[in-house]
Amino acid sequence: MSATSDDPIVPDRRRPTMRDVAARAGVSLKTVSRVVNDEGGVSAELVARVRRAIEELDFRPNVGASSLRRADGKTATVGLLLEDVANPFSSALHRAVEDVALPRGVMVFSASLDEDPHRERELARALSARRVDGLIIAPAGDDQSYLESELRSGMAIVCVDREARNLKVDSVLTTNASGAAEAVRHLASTGHRRIAFLGDHPSIVTAQQRYQGYCDALQTLRIPVDQAIVAHDVGQIDLAERTVTALLVRPDAPTALFTAQNMVTIGAARALRRLGLERSIAMVGFDDFLLADLLSPGLTVVAQDPVAIGRTAATIVFDRIAGDTSPAATHIVPTRLVRRGSGEIPAPID
Amino acid sequence: MSATSDDPIVPDRRRPTMRDVAARAGVSLKTVSRVVNDEGGVSAELVARVRRAIEELDFRPNVGASSLRRADGKTATVGLLLEDVANPFSSALHRAVEDVALPRGVMVFSASLDEDPHRERELARALSARRVDGLIIAPAGDDQSYLESELRSGMAIVCVDREARNLKVDSVLTTNASGAAEAVRHLASTGHRRIAFLGDHPSIVTAQQRYQGYCDALQTLRIPVDQAIVAHDVGQIDLAERTVTALLVRPDAPTALFTAQNMVTIGAARALRRLGLERSIAMVGFDDFLLADLLSPGLTVVAQDPVAIGRTAATIVFDRIAGDTSPAATHIVPTRLVRRGSGEIPAPID
DNA sequence: CTGTTAGCGCTTTCAA
DNA sequence: TTGAAAGCGCTAACAG
Numbered sequence: 001m002s003a004t005s006d007d008p009i010v011p012d013r014r015r016p017t018m019r020d021v022a023a024r025a026g027v028s029l030k031t032v033s034r035v036v037n038d039e040g041g042v043s044a045e046l047v048a049r050v051r052r053a054i055e056e057l058d059f060r061p062n063v064g065a066s067s068l069r070r071a072d073g074k075t076a077t078v079g080l081l082l083e084d085v086a087n088p089f090s091s092a093l094h095r096a097v098e099d100v101a102l103p104r105g106v107m108v109f110s111a112s113l114d115e116d117p118h119r120e121r122e123l124a125r126a127l128s129a130r131r132v133d134g135l136i137i138a139p140a141g142d143d144q145s146y147l148e149s150e151l152r153s154g155m156a157i158v159c160v161d162r163e164a165r166n167l168k169v170d171s172v173l174t175t176n177a178s179g180a181a182e183a184v185r186h187l188a189s190t191g192h193r194r195i196a197f198l199g200d201h202p203s204i205v206t207a208q209q210r211y212q213g214y215c216d217a218l219q220t221l222r223i224p225v226d227q228a229i230v231a232h233d234v235g236q237i238d239l240a241e242r243t244v245t246a247l248l249v250r251p252d253a254p255t256a257l258f259t260a261q262n263m264v265t266i267g268a269a270r271a272l273r274r275l276g277l278e279r280s281i282a283m284v285g286f287d288d289f290l291l292a293d294l295l296s297p298g299l300t301v302v303a304q305d306p307v308a309i310g311r312t313a314a315t316i317v318f319d320r321i322a323g324d325t326s327p328a329a330t331h332i333v334p335t336r337l338v339r340r341g342s343g344e345i346p347a348p349i350d
Numbered sequence: 351m352s353a354t355s356d357d358p359i360v361p362d363r364r365r366p367t368m369r370d371v372a373a374r375a376g377v378s379l380k381t382v383s384r385v386v387n388d389e390g391g392v393s394a395e396l397v398a399r400v401r402r403a404i405e406e407l408d409f410r411p412n413v414g415a416s417s418l419r420r421a422d423g424k425t426a427t428v429g430l431l432l433e434d435v436a437n438p439f440s441s442a443l444h445r446a447v448e449d450v451a452l453p454r455g456v457m458v459f460s461a462s463l464d465e466d467p468h469r470e471r472e473l474a475r476a477l478s479a480r481r482v483d484g485l486i487i488a489p490a491g492d493d494q495s496y497l498e499s500e501l502r503s504g505m506a507i508v509c510v511d512r513e514a515r516n517l518k519v520d521s522v523l524t525t526n527a528s529g530a531a532e533a534v535r536h537l538a539s540t541g542h543r544r545i546a547f548l549g550d551h552p553s554i555v556t557a558q559q560r561y562q563g564y565c566d567a568l569q570t571l572r573i574p575v576d577q578a579i580v581a582h583d584v585g586q587i588d589l590a591e592r593t594v595t596a597l598l599v600r601p602d603a604p605t606a607l608f609t610a611q612n613m614v615t616i617g618a619a620r621a622l623r624r625l626g627l628e629r630s631i632a633m634v635g636f637d638d639f640l641l642a643d644l645l646s647p648g649l650t651v652v653a654q655d656p657v658a659i660g661r662t663a664a665t666i667v668f669d670r671i672a673g674d675t676s677p678a679a680t681h682i683v684p685t686r687l688v689r690r691g692s693g694e695i696p697a698p699i700d
Numbered sequence: 701c702t703g704t705t706a707g708c709g710c711t712t713t714c715a716a
Numbered sequence: 717t718t719g720a721a722a723g724c725g726c727t728a729a730c731a732g
Contacts, residue, residue, distance in 0.1 A: 008675045009518070011504035017709055028719045033711065041717060058499040063479045064414040064425065065709035069724045075414065077459075077480070085435070085460075086445035095436035098461060107459050107476055109427075110435075111448060126457055129413045130427070149408040154361035168359070269644055291641045294619055325358045367725055378703045383727065391701060415725035419708045 016057040025053035036061050067131070073154075078134040078317060079127035080110040081120065083161075088289055089262065089306050090138070093160065096310025097136060104318060106133070115204065117141025128155070134317035136310075139164055142203075156320035158313045162205045163330065170320075172313045172331045176206050176286075179302040179335035180213030181220075183258050183284040186300075186337060188221050191347030192256040192282060195223075196247055198268060199260035200235035207232070210260040210286055229254045240267025241274075248275060255347045256282035262289060269295060282345040286335075293340055300343025302335045309333050366407040375403035386411050417481070423504075428484040428667060429477035430460040431470065433511075438639055439612065439656050440488070443510065446660025447486060454668060456483070465554065467491025478505070484667035486510055486660075492553075494519075506670035508663045512555045513680065520670075522663045522681045526556050526636075529652040529685035530563030531570075533608050533634040536650075536687060538571050541697035542606040542632060545573075546597055548618060549610035550585035557582070560610040560636055579604045590617025591624075598625060605697045606632035612639060619645060632695040636685075643690050650693025652685045659683050 018032045025032065027046055034042050035050040042050075053059070067075045080097055082090035094110055101108050109132060111123050120140040124147060127135060134156035135147075144159075145166035151157055157164075159171035187195050197214045200207035211232070218225055229247060234240045240263060247253060248271070259265040265285030272278040279297060288303035312331055337343075368382045375382065377396055384392050385400040392400075403409070417425045430447055432440035444460055451458050459482065461473050470490040474497060477485060484506035485497075494509075495516035501507055507514075509521035537545050547564045550557035561582070565575055579597060584590045590613060597603060598621070609615040615635030622628040629647060638653035662681055687693075 006677055007518070008677050009501070009670070010675045011502055013499075013502045015503045019709080029710085030712095030719055031717090034718090037711090043717065046718085060475065060478045062418075062481060062709055064481055065418055065724090066711070067724095068412075068415055068418060068726090069709080069711040071712075071724095073724085084445065085448065086438075086441045088436075088438070091436045091441040091444075094441075094460075095434065095462060098435065102461065102473075105476070107461065107480060109457050110444075110460050111452065111457065112445060123452075125410065126455070128410045130457060131412060131414055149363075151359070152361055152363045153365045168357070266641065266644070273644060273646075289641070291616065291639070291645075294616070294623060294645055295641075296623075296646055320359070325360045327356055327358050369725080379726085380703060381701090384702090387727085393701065396702085412725055415708090416727065417708090418710090419725080419727040421708095421728070423708085 015062075016059045018059070018061070020057055021050065021053045021059050024057060025049040073131070074133050074321070075131045076106050077130065077132050078106055078108050078136065078314075079124075079130075079132040080108050081113055081123055081127075081135070081137040082110065083138055083140070084112045084114060085110055086112070087262070089287060089304065092306035093310035093313075096307040097314040100311055100314035100318065106318075113138070113140040115140050115201075117143075121146055124150070133321050134158070136160055136313050136317055137164075138162055142205075144169075156317045158317050158320075160309050160313045168328045170313075170316050170328050170331070172309050172316070172333060174206070174304045174309065174333055175335050176209035177213035177216065179304075180210040180258065180260060180286060181217035182213075182335070182337055183286065183302045183343070184214050184217035185221070186343055187256040187258065187282055187284055188217070188223070190282065190344060193221075193223050193347070194226075194229065194252070194254040195256045195258055196229040196231070196244075196254035197258055197260065198231045198234050198240060198243060198264045200264065201233040207235075207260060214258060214260070228252070234267070235261055235263055237263050237267040237270070240264040241271045244268045244271035245275065248277060248281065254281070256345075257284075259283065259285045262287045265289075265299065265301070269299065278342070279345065280348075282343055282347070284337075284343040288338060292338075295342075297342045297345070298340025300340045301338050303338050304335055305333050365412075366409045368409070368411070370407055371400065371403045371409050374407060375399040423481070424483050424671070425481045426456050427480065427482050428456055428458050428486065428664075429474075429480075429482040430458050431463055431473055431477075431485070431487040432460065433488055433490070434462040434464060435460055436462070437612070439637060439654065442656035443660035443663075446657040447664040450661055450664035450668065456668075463488070463490040465490050465551075467493075471496055474500070483671050484508070486663050486667055488512055489514055492555075506667045508666050508670075510659050510663045518678045520663075520666050520678050520681070522659050522666070522683060524556070524654045524659065524683055525685050526559035527563035527566065529654075530560040530608065530610060530636060531567035532563075532685070532687055533636065533652045533693075534564050534567035535571070536689075536693055537606040537608065537632055537634055538567070538573070540632070540694060543571075543573050543697070544576075544579065544602070544604040545606045545608055546579040546581070546604035547608055547610065548581045548584050548590060548593060548614045550614065551583040557585075557610060564608055564610070578602070584617070585611055585613055587613050587617040587620070590614040591621045594618045594621035595625065598622075598627060598631065604631070606695075607634075609633065609635045612637045615639075615649065615651070619649065628692070629695065630698075632693055632697070634687075634693040638688060642688075645692075647692045647695070648690025650690050651688050653688050654685055655683050
């Protein structure tokens with residue numbers, strides 16, 4: 001459905017430039033530049049005249065042109081490459097970055113990588129072509145050496161969620177392994193010994209680290225890892241749902257689930273609900289989400305802190321842009337176990 | 351926590367330019383330009399030599415510089431101004447815009463307005479200074495005439511979710527009023543006559559339109575609007591929760607709720623759950639969200655289609671950028687009632 | 701097919 | 717305190 005108004009949209013004006021402003025104010029180009037950039041050293045009267053001309057012409061400085069000539073070459077833009085701007089983890093992180101960038105007059109380019117290494121390189125190239133001052137990236141591929149030349153030519157780069165491979169840059173990470181281990185120990189503390197692992201594709205580093213944490217915890221508890229109740233690569237809701245359903249009808253079904261990714265957790269919750277088992281099978285998910293407390297039982301999770309990750313990464317990027325040349329460092333943002341019910345269902349006594 | 355590696359990060363190289371590439375390949379600047387832009391009319395041998403030089407130097411064209419000189423002045427960037435990049439509606443829309451932009455080689459600047467008209471103007475100005483080819487905006491303020499000069503100088507502008515005031519541009523809107531009316535009629539169809547309205551601040555146009563739909567439906571049903579069970583400006587989860595709780599302990603409490611915004615719906619669901627009334631009080635929310643089907647009962651909603659809105663808006667922007675000068679039009683993306691249980695609880699027989 | 705010259709809008713450098 | 721000239725990296729317009 002669509003309604004149409006009357007007159008066509010047609011641009012009818014060339015944008016005014018500093019030259020136009022200068023002519024109108026009866027001053028030189030450089031004086032306008034001084035006023036626009038608050039450089040000082042201009043008489044009050046000329047400042048007023050220039051300001052008025054700017055108003056009248058609706059002049060907007062062209063930051064592209066200014067950064068071209070400027071000594072430091074800064075564009076006052078940064079790039080943000082995330083898994084998917086629409087997922088809750090990414091978008092919370094995005095917002096945190098924005099909150100650091102905007103007060104500094106910096107705009108952010110954002111885009112989604114979809115776990116596609118080729119797409120990662122394309123987008124990094126596109127951002128490089130736009131001369132972003134900084135880049136915050138959650139790498140999709142397993143080799144970031146292609147960013148070497150950006151780094152050497154002065155682009156500030158910080159990795160979030162996953163560290164860069166073959167590239168020395170700052171990174172801001174979650175405690176994936178120890179968080180996963182905590183989830184498993186928590187389940188074991190109420191008697192569970194058959195705890196299933198359901199995670200994303202193991203080519204994703206964080207998925208691997210969470211699996212590692214699962215294995216570590218089981219080993220400490222002297223519980224053997226049983227591949228029959230381990231499922232990798234079930235990172236989509238419906239896939240996770242089907243897998244959990246299949247798992248639970250087995251004779252030696254698990255009594256507890258550790259779901260190592262958001263979509264997996266949701267799929268598993270659906271399966272439990274459909275089977276009427278949500279109060280019998282214990283479950284802890286990795287990564288929190290809105291509404292997890294509204295389900296019945298509430299969903300126990302190991303919560304990440306995407307806002308802290310984004311804020312930290314952005315702060316580092318701007319420090320680097322401002323000239324910090326200290327060695328690259330890794331910053332860890334801890335996870336937190338949030339008990340809501342699903343993770344506190346005890347193992348059957350049998 | 352943070353771990354440090356060894357060598358400091360220090361830029362050591364000026365970015366190569368076309369001039370450098372030309373020198374290395376032993377050709378003129380213009381030949382490099384031709385190769386970079388696939389203009390054709392260059393011998394295979396020179397193309398190869400230029401390509402090699404580009405590889406060796408790790409040259410990246412500077413789109414800022416090129417757009418400065420280019421006749422059409424295009425920057426291959428668009429701006430996206432949303433309510434909050436972290437909320438599900440905005441971020442789904444964001445992703446849809448990205449999916450239209452990236453295949454065309456266009457990068458997107460995104461930012462959040464937080465319902466702040468001043469912030470809207472600041473950010474629009476920042477995007478204008480970066481010479482975005484197009485702007486997709488969900489207006490926060492009630493006057494967009496300040497964008498007039500951008501429009502006249504050729505920036506393609508499309509509004510989403512809310513229409514522009516005092517500015518003739520395309521807009522892509524949801525059926526707010528009729529969707530709300532459908533929700534109310536749906537509740538009335540199972541006998542409800544005391545249906546509460548809980549919405550966002552009425553200065554927000556969409557909130558107003560949804561309230562209008564609520565009133566319209568009641569009028570058609572010959573049910574008087576009772577301000578005692580109407581609450582505006584409860585757009586935060588905890589506020590909505592408290593308000594619903596207060597509403598339900600009244601002697602003449604409503605038997606059904608229409609919650610006109612996402613956060614309101616969530617707050618109301620929490621209140622119902624806390625009061626143990628989730629199977630007694632009917633409820634329909636405006637705007638869908640992940641997991642609404644996992645609650646018990648499942649949440650009945652009037653679903654918007656942020657992906658369709660974003661895709662439509664982006665397509666229009668690119669048509670405009672490509673030269674479409676037809677009159678501004680309004681495009682409507684319909685809502686859809688999704689029955690999941692909460693909206694089908696009948697009124698008590700009393 | 702290839703190259704030269706000028707200039708996009710701005711800041712830098714230097715002179716008045 | 718003010719301004720003139722040069723040039724950032726690139727493409728347009730024109731020659732050869």
